Amino acid sequence: MKHIDFYLDFISPYAYLAFEHLPKALEGLSYSVAYKPVLFGAVLKHHGQLGPAEIPAKREWTYRQVLWLGHVHGIQIEMPATHPFNPLAHLRLALATSPDGNVSRYVAETIFREVWRGGKEAGDARRLEDLAARLELRREPGGDAVKAQLKANTDEALARGVFGVPAYAVDDRVIWGFDSLAMLRAALLDDPWFDSPQWQGAAQRPGLQRPRS
Structure with missing residues:
Protein backbone atom coordinates (compact mmCIF):
# COMPACT_ATOMS: atom_id res chain seq x y z
CA MET A 1 0.00 0.00 0.00
CA LYS A 2 1.36 3.40 -0.99
CA HIS A 3 1.38 6.41 1.32
CA ILE A 4 0.61 10.02 0.34
CA ASP A 5 1.65 13.12 2.24
CA PHE A 6 -0.90 15.74 1.17
CA TYR A 7 0.39 19.29 1.79
CA LEU A 8 -2.41 21.86 1.96
CA ASP A 9 -3.38 25.35 3.00
CA PHE A 10 -7.03 26.29 3.47
CA ILE A 11 -6.49 29.54 1.55
CA SER A 12 -6.08 27.61 -1.70
CA PRO A 13 -9.19 26.81 -3.76
CA TYR A 14 -7.15 24.27 -5.72
CA ALA A 15 -6.25 22.49 -2.48
CA TYR A 16 -9.94 22.40 -1.59
CA LEU A 17 -10.92 21.00 -4.99
CA ALA A 18 -8.15 18.39 -4.84
CA PHE A 19 -9.16 17.39 -1.32
CA GLU A 20 -12.78 16.91 -2.37
CA HIS A 21 -11.94 15.05 -5.58
CA LEU A 22 -9.18 12.82 -4.18
CA PRO A 23 -11.39 9.81 -3.23
CA LYS A 24 -12.97 9.72 -6.69
CA ALA A 25 -9.65 10.24 -8.48
CA LEU A 26 -8.07 7.34 -6.57
CA GLU A 27 -11.11 5.09 -6.46
CA GLY A 28 -10.24 1.39 -6.36
CA LEU A 29 -6.68 1.91 -5.12
CA SER A 30 -5.24 0.98 -1.73
CA TYR A 31 -3.42 3.92 -0.14
CA SER A 32 -3.07 5.95 3.05
CA VAL A 33 -3.01 9.74 3.35
CA ALA A 34 -1.49 12.13 5.87
CA TYR A 35 -3.03 15.61 5.57
CA LYS A 36 -0.37 18.18 6.45
CA PRO A 37 -1.26 21.88 6.83
CA VAL A 38 1.47 24.26 5.67
CA LEU A 39 1.69 28.03 5.34
CA PHE A 40 1.39 28.70 1.60
CA GLY A 41 2.62 32.28 2.03
CA ALA A 42 5.88 31.04 3.55
CA VAL A 43 6.33 28.59 0.67
CA LEU A 44 5.87 31.41 -1.84
CA LYS A 45 8.30 33.65 0.05
CA HIS A 46 10.93 30.89 0.16
CA HIS A 47 10.80 30.51 -3.62
CA GLY A 48 10.50 34.24 -4.36
CA GLN A 49 7.03 33.84 -5.89
CA LEU A 50 3.81 35.82 -5.88
CA GLY A 51 0.56 34.04 -5.16
CA PRO A 52 -2.05 33.81 -7.94
CA ALA A 53 -4.26 36.35 -6.16
CA GLU A 54 -1.40 38.87 -6.05
CA ILE A 55 -1.33 39.22 -9.84
CA PRO A 56 -4.50 41.10 -10.91
CA ALA A 57 -5.15 39.35 -14.24
CA LYS A 58 -4.25 35.96 -12.81
CA ARG A 59 -6.45 36.63 -9.79
CA GLU A 60 -9.52 37.11 -11.96
CA TRP A 61 -8.69 34.01 -14.01
CA THR A 62 -8.08 31.89 -10.92
CA TYR A 63 -11.47 32.74 -9.46
CA ARG A 64 -13.24 31.99 -12.73
CA GLN A 65 -11.34 28.75 -13.25
CA VAL A 66 -11.88 27.29 -9.79
CA LEU A 67 -15.61 27.93 -10.02
CA TRP A 68 -15.61 26.27 -13.45
CA LEU A 69 -13.66 23.29 -12.11
CA GLY A 70 -16.15 22.90 -9.30
CA HIS A 71 -18.99 23.06 -11.83
CA VAL A 72 -17.59 20.41 -14.18
CA HIS A 73 -16.51 18.05 -11.38
CA GLY A 74 -19.68 18.40 -9.32
CA ILE A 75 -17.89 19.96 -6.33
CA GLN A 76 -19.78 22.61 -4.39
CA ILE A 77 -17.65 25.75 -4.18
CA GLU A 78 -18.36 29.40 -3.50
CA MET A 79 -15.70 32.08 -3.16
CA PRO A 80 -15.31 33.46 0.37
CA ALA A 81 -16.53 37.05 0.72
CA THR A 82 -12.89 38.18 0.88
CA HIS A 83 -9.98 36.43 -0.78
CA PRO A 84 -7.12 36.19 -0.15
CA PHE A 85 -7.56 36.11 3.61
CA ASN A 86 -5.18 35.31 6.45
CA PRO A 87 -5.36 31.51 6.90
CA LEU A 88 -3.25 31.28 10.05
CA ALA A 89 -6.23 30.81 12.37
CA HIS A 90 -7.57 27.94 10.25
CA LEU A 91 -4.17 26.25 10.00
CA ARG A 92 -3.60 26.50 13.74
CA LEU A 93 -7.08 25.21 14.54
CA ALA A 94 -6.42 22.20 12.34
CA LEU A 95 -3.11 21.41 14.00
CA ALA A 96 -4.59 21.96 17.46
CA THR A 97 -6.74 18.86 16.88
CA SER A 98 -3.68 16.63 16.51
CA PRO A 99 -0.69 15.67 18.65
CA ASP A 100 1.54 15.84 15.58
CA GLY A 101 1.65 17.50 12.17
CA ASN A 102 -1.07 15.41 10.54
CA VAL A 103 -4.80 16.15 10.73
CA SER A 104 -7.71 13.83 10.08
CA ARG A 105 -9.74 13.96 6.90
CA TYR A 106 -12.73 15.00 8.99
CA VAL A 107 -10.88 18.02 10.37
CA ALA A 108 -9.57 19.07 6.96
CA GLU A 109 -13.02 18.63 5.44
CA THR A 110 -14.72 20.63 8.18
CA ILE A 111 -12.36 23.59 7.75
CA PHE A 112 -12.21 23.48 3.95
CA ARG A 113 -16.01 23.46 3.69
CA GLU A 114 -16.33 26.26 6.23
CA VAL A 115 -14.13 28.39 3.98
CA TRP A 116 -15.23 27.30 0.50
CA ARG A 117 -18.97 26.84 0.92
CA GLY A 118 -21.49 29.55 1.68
CA GLY A 119 -19.57 32.58 0.41
CA LYS A 120 -19.02 34.11 3.85
CA GLU A 121 -16.04 35.84 5.45
CA ALA A 122 -13.51 33.13 6.24
CA GLY A 123 -11.74 35.27 8.82
CA ASP A 124 -14.83 36.37 10.75
CA ALA A 125 -14.04 36.05 14.48
CA ARG A 126 -17.45 34.63 15.42
CA ARG A 127 -17.28 32.01 12.67
CA LEU A 128 -13.79 31.00 13.81
CA GLU A 129 -15.11 30.60 17.37
CA ASP A 130 -17.95 28.42 16.11
CA LEU A 131 -15.52 26.39 14.03
CA ALA A 132 -13.27 25.81 17.05
CA ALA A 133 -16.29 24.62 19.05
CA ARG A 134 -17.07 22.01 16.38
CA LEU A 135 -13.54 20.59 16.43
CA GLU A 136 -12.06 18.48 19.19
CA LEU A 137 -9.05 20.56 20.14
CA ARG A 138 -6.18 18.78 21.87
CA ARG A 139 -3.78 21.72 21.99
CA GLU A 140 -4.03 25.49 22.29
CA PRO A 141 -4.32 26.91 18.73
CA LEU A 158 10.16 22.87 1.42
CA ALA A 159 12.86 20.28 2.07
CA ARG A 160 10.97 17.87 -0.17
CA GLY A 161 10.75 20.40 -2.99
CA VAL A 162 7.18 21.61 -2.50
CA PHE A 163 6.59 24.99 -4.19
CA GLY A 164 2.81 25.23 -3.99
CA VAL A 165 -0.38 23.60 -2.79
CA PRO A 166 -1.90 21.13 -3.16
CA ALA A 167 1.19 18.95 -3.29
CA TYR A 168 1.34 15.18 -2.89
CA ALA A 169 4.53 13.39 -1.88
CA VAL A 170 4.70 9.70 -2.78
CA ASP A 171 7.94 7.81 -2.24
CA ASP A 172 10.63 10.31 -3.28
CA ARG A 173 8.42 12.21 -5.75
CA VAL A 174 6.36 15.37 -5.36
CA ILE A 175 3.33 15.90 -7.60
CA TRP A 176 1.61 19.28 -7.61
CA GLY A 177 -1.83 20.57 -8.44
CA PHE A 178 -5.47 19.66 -8.72
CA ASP A 179 -5.03 18.84 -12.39
CA SER A 180 -2.32 16.30 -11.56
CA LEU A 181 -4.53 13.88 -9.65
CA ALA A 182 -4.41 11.51 -12.63
CA MET A 183 -0.62 11.67 -12.41
CA LEU A 184 -0.83 10.87 -8.69
CA ARG A 185 -2.97 7.85 -9.49
CA ALA A 186 -0.39 6.64 -12.00
CA ALA A 187 2.38 7.03 -9.42
CA LEU A 188 0.42 4.93 -6.94
CA LEU A 189 0.10 2.26 -9.63
CA ASP A 190 3.90 2.29 -10.20
CA ASP A 191 3.56 3.44 -13.78
CA PRO A 192 6.98 2.79 -15.40
CA TRP A 193 6.89 6.28 -16.91
CA PHE A 194 8.13 7.61 -13.57
CA ASP A 195 11.40 5.70 -14.05
CA SER A 196 11.86 7.00 -17.59
CA PRO A 197 14.06 9.88 -18.77
CA GLN A 198 10.92 12.00 -19.14
CA TRP A 199 10.65 12.17 -15.35
CA GLN A 200 14.28 11.70 -14.40
CA GLY A 201 15.75 14.15 -16.90
CA ALA A 202 13.61 17.16 -16.03
CA ALA A 203 15.97 18.36 -13.28
CA GLN A 204 18.98 18.31 -15.61
CA ARG A 205 17.42 20.21 -18.51
CA PRO A 206 19.38 23.40 -19.32
CA GLY A 207 17.69 26.75 -19.78
CA LEU A 208 18.13 30.49 -19.43
CA GLN A 209 17.61 31.72 -15.88
CA ARG A 210 16.31 35.25 -15.44
CA PRO A 211 18.46 37.14 -12.91
CA ARG A 212 16.72 38.29 -9.75
CA SER A 213 16.78 42.00 -9.10
Whole structure:
Protein backbone atom coordinates (compact mmCIF):
# COMPACT_ATOMS: atom_id res chain seq x y z
CA MET A 1 0.00 0.00 0.00
CA LYS A 2 1.36 3.40 -0.99
CA HIS A 3 1.38 6.41 1.32
CA ILE A 4 0.61 10.02 0.34
CA ASP A 5 1.65 13.12 2.24
CA PHE A 6 -0.90 15.74 1.17
CA TYR A 7 0.39 19.29 1.79
CA LEU A 8 -2.41 21.86 1.96
CA ASP A 9 -3.38 25.35 3.00
CA PHE A 10 -7.03 26.29 3.47
CA ILE A 11 -6.49 29.54 1.55
CA SER A 12 -6.08 27.61 -1.70
CA PRO A 13 -9.19 26.81 -3.76
CA TYR A 14 -7.15 24.27 -5.72
CA ALA A 15 -6.25 22.49 -2.48
CA TYR A 16 -9.94 22.40 -1.59
CA LEU A 17 -10.92 21.00 -4.99
CA ALA A 18 -8.15 18.39 -4.84
CA PHE A 19 -9.16 17.39 -1.32
CA GLU A 20 -12.78 16.91 -2.37
CA HIS A 21 -11.94 15.05 -5.58
CA LEU A 22 -9.18 12.82 -4.18
CA PRO A 23 -11.39 9.81 -3.23
CA LYS A 24 -12.97 9.72 -6.69
CA ALA A 25 -9.65 10.24 -8.48
CA LEU A 26 -8.07 7.34 -6.57
CA GLU A 27 -11.11 5.09 -6.46
CA GLY A 28 -10.24 1.39 -6.36
CA LEU A 29 -6.68 1.91 -5.12
CA SER A 30 -5.24 0.98 -1.73
CA TYR A 31 -3.42 3.92 -0.14
CA SER A 32 -3.07 5.95 3.05
CA VAL A 33 -3.01 9.74 3.35
CA ALA A 34 -1.49 12.13 5.87
CA TYR A 35 -3.03 15.61 5.57
CA LYS A 36 -0.37 18.18 6.45
CA PRO A 37 -1.26 21.88 6.83
CA VAL A 38 1.47 24.26 5.67
CA LEU A 39 1.69 28.03 5.34
CA PHE A 40 1.39 28.70 1.60
CA GLY A 41 2.62 32.28 2.03
CA ALA A 42 5.88 31.04 3.55
CA VAL A 43 6.33 28.59 0.67
CA LEU A 44 5.87 31.41 -1.84
CA LYS A 45 8.30 33.65 0.05
CA HIS A 46 10.93 30.89 0.16
CA HIS A 47 10.80 30.51 -3.62
CA GLY A 48 10.50 34.24 -4.36
CA GLN A 49 7.03 33.84 -5.89
CA LEU A 50 3.81 35.82 -5.88
CA GLY A 51 0.56 34.04 -5.16
CA PRO A 52 -2.05 33.81 -7.94
CA ALA A 53 -4.26 36.35 -6.16
CA GLU A 54 -1.40 38.87 -6.05
CA ILE A 55 -1.33 39.22 -9.84
CA PRO A 56 -4.50 41.10 -10.91
CA ALA A 57 -5.15 39.35 -14.24
CA LYS A 58 -4.25 35.96 -12.81
CA ARG A 59 -6.45 36.63 -9.79
CA GLU A 60 -9.52 37.11 -11.96
CA TRP A 61 -8.69 34.01 -14.01
CA THR A 62 -8.08 31.89 -10.92
CA TYR A 63 -11.47 32.74 -9.46
CA ARG A 64 -13.24 31.99 -12.73
CA GLN A 65 -11.34 28.75 -13.25
CA VAL A 66 -11.88 27.29 -9.79
CA LEU A 67 -15.61 27.93 -10.02
CA TRP A 68 -15.61 26.27 -13.45
CA LEU A 69 -13.66 23.29 -12.11
CA GLY A 70 -16.15 22.90 -9.30
CA HIS A 71 -18.99 23.06 -11.83
CA VAL A 72 -17.59 20.41 -14.18
CA HIS A 73 -16.51 18.05 -11.38
CA GLY A 74 -19.68 18.40 -9.32
CA ILE A 75 -17.89 19.96 -6.33
CA GLN A 76 -19.78 22.61 -4.39
CA ILE A 77 -17.65 25.75 -4.18
CA GLU A 78 -18.36 29.40 -3.50
CA MET A 79 -15.70 32.08 -3.16
CA PRO A 80 -15.31 33.46 0.37
CA ALA A 81 -16.53 37.05 0.72
CA THR A 82 -12.89 38.18 0.88
CA HIS A 83 -9.98 36.43 -0.78
CA PRO A 84 -7.12 36.19 -0.15
CA PHE A 85 -7.56 36.11 3.61
CA ASN A 86 -5.18 35.31 6.45
CA PRO A 87 -5.36 31.51 6.90
CA LEU A 88 -3.25 31.28 10.05
CA ALA A 89 -6.23 30.81 12.37
CA HIS A 90 -7.57 27.94 10.25
CA LEU A 91 -4.17 26.25 10.00
CA ARG A 92 -3.60 26.50 13.74
CA LEU A 93 -7.08 25.21 14.54
CA ALA A 94 -6.42 22.20 12.34
CA LEU A 95 -3.11 21.41 14.00
CA ALA A 96 -4.59 21.96 17.46
CA THR A 97 -6.74 18.86 16.88
CA SER A 98 -3.68 16.63 16.51
CA PRO A 99 -0.69 15.67 18.65
CA ASP A 100 1.54 15.84 15.58
CA GLY A 101 1.65 17.50 12.17
CA ASN A 102 -1.07 15.41 10.54
CA VAL A 103 -4.80 16.15 10.73
CA SER A 104 -7.71 13.83 10.08
CA ARG A 105 -9.74 13.96 6.90
CA TYR A 106 -12.73 15.00 8.99
CA VAL A 107 -10.88 18.02 10.37
CA ALA A 108 -9.57 19.07 6.96
CA GLU A 109 -13.02 18.63 5.44
CA THR A 110 -14.72 20.63 8.18
CA ILE A 111 -12.36 23.59 7.75
CA PHE A 112 -12.21 23.48 3.95
CA ARG A 113 -16.01 23.46 3.69
CA GLU A 114 -16.33 26.26 6.23
CA VAL A 115 -14.13 28.39 3.98
CA TRP A 116 -15.23 27.30 0.50
CA ARG A 117 -18.97 26.84 0.92
CA GLY A 118 -21.49 29.55 1.68
CA GLY A 119 -19.57 32.58 0.41
CA LYS A 120 -19.02 34.11 3.85
CA GLU A 121 -16.04 35.84 5.45
CA ALA A 122 -13.51 33.13 6.24
CA GLY A 123 -11.74 35.27 8.82
CA ASP A 124 -14.83 36.37 10.75
CA ALA A 125 -14.04 36.05 14.48
CA ARG A 126 -17.45 34.63 15.42
CA ARG A 127 -17.28 32.01 12.67
CA LEU A 128 -13.79 31.00 13.81
CA GLU A 129 -15.11 30.60 17.37
CA ASP A 130 -17.95 28.42 16.11
CA LEU A 131 -15.52 26.39 14.03
CA ALA A 132 -13.27 25.81 17.05
CA ALA A 133 -16.29 24.62 19.05
CA ARG A 134 -17.07 22.01 16.38
CA LEU A 135 -13.54 20.59 16.43
CA GLU A 136 -12.06 18.48 19.19
CA LEU A 137 -9.05 20.56 20.14
CA ARG A 138 -6.18 18.78 21.87
CA ARG A 139 -3.78 21.72 21.99
CA GLU A 140 -4.03 25.49 22.29
CA PRO A 141 -4.32 26.91 18.73
CA GLY A 142 -2.31 30.00 19.65
CA GLY A 143 0.28 28.09 21.68
CA ASP A 144 3.96 27.72 20.89
CA ALA A 145 3.65 24.00 20.16
CA VAL A 146 1.08 24.52 17.40
CA LYS A 147 3.01 27.44 15.93
CA ALA A 148 6.18 25.35 15.91
CA GLN A 149 4.33 22.46 14.29
CA LEU A 150 3.09 24.64 11.44
CA LYS A 151 6.62 25.85 10.82
CA ALA A 152 7.94 22.28 10.98
CA ASN A 153 5.34 21.12 8.45
CA THR A 154 6.22 23.99 6.13
CA ASP A 155 9.96 23.36 6.48
CA GLU A 156 9.40 19.66 5.77
CA ALA A 157 7.45 20.48 2.63
CA LEU A 158 10.16 22.87 1.42
CA ALA A 159 12.86 20.28 2.07
CA ARG A 160 10.97 17.87 -0.17
CA GLY A 161 10.75 20.40 -2.99
CA VAL A 162 7.18 21.61 -2.50
CA PHE A 163 6.59 24.99 -4.19
CA GLY A 164 2.81 25.23 -3.99
CA VAL A 165 -0.38 23.60 -2.79
CA PRO A 166 -1.90 21.13 -3.16
CA ALA A 167 1.19 18.95 -3.29
CA TYR A 168 1.34 15.18 -2.89
CA ALA A 169 4.53 13.39 -1.88
CA VAL A 170 4.70 9.70 -2.78
CA ASP A 171 7.94 7.81 -2.24
CA ASP A 172 10.63 10.31 -3.28
CA ARG A 173 8.42 12.21 -5.75
CA VAL A 174 6.36 15.37 -5.36
CA ILE A 175 3.33 15.90 -7.60
CA TRP A 176 1.61 19.28 -7.61
CA GLY A 177 -1.83 20.57 -8.44
CA PHE A 178 -5.47 19.66 -8.72
CA ASP A 179 -5.03 18.84 -12.39
CA SER A 180 -2.32 16.30 -11.56
CA LEU A 181 -4.53 13.88 -9.65
CA ALA A 182 -4.41 11.51 -12.63
CA MET A 183 -0.62 11.67 -12.41
CA LEU A 184 -0.83 10.87 -8.69
CA ARG A 185 -2.97 7.85 -9.49
CA ALA A 186 -0.39 6.64 -12.00
CA ALA A 187 2.38 7.03 -9.42
CA LEU A 188 0.42 4.93 -6.94
CA LEU A 189 0.10 2.26 -9.63
CA ASP A 190 3.90 2.29 -10.20
CA ASP A 191 3.56 3.44 -13.78
CA PRO A 192 6.98 2.79 -15.40
CA TRP A 193 6.89 6.28 -16.91
CA PHE A 194 8.13 7.61 -13.57
CA ASP A 195 11.40 5.70 -14.05
CA SER A 196 11.86 7.00 -17.59
CA PRO A 197 14.06 9.88 -18.77
CA GLN A 198 10.92 12.00 -19.14
CA TRP A 199 10.65 12.17 -15.35
CA GLN A 200 14.28 11.70 -14.40
CA GLY A 201 15.75 14.15 -16.90
CA ALA A 202 13.61 17.16 -16.03
CA ALA A 203 15.97 18.36 -13.28
CA GLN A 204 18.98 18.31 -15.61
CA ARG A 205 17.42 20.21 -18.51
CA PRO A 206 19.38 23.40 -19.32
CA GLY A 207 17.69 26.75 -19.78
CA LEU A 208 18.13 30.49 -19.43
CA GLN A 209 17.61 31.72 -15.88
CA ARG A 210 16.31 35.25 -15.44
CA PRO A 211 18.46 37.14 -12.91
CA ARG A 212 16.72 38.29 -9.75
CA SER A 213 16.78 42.00 -9.10
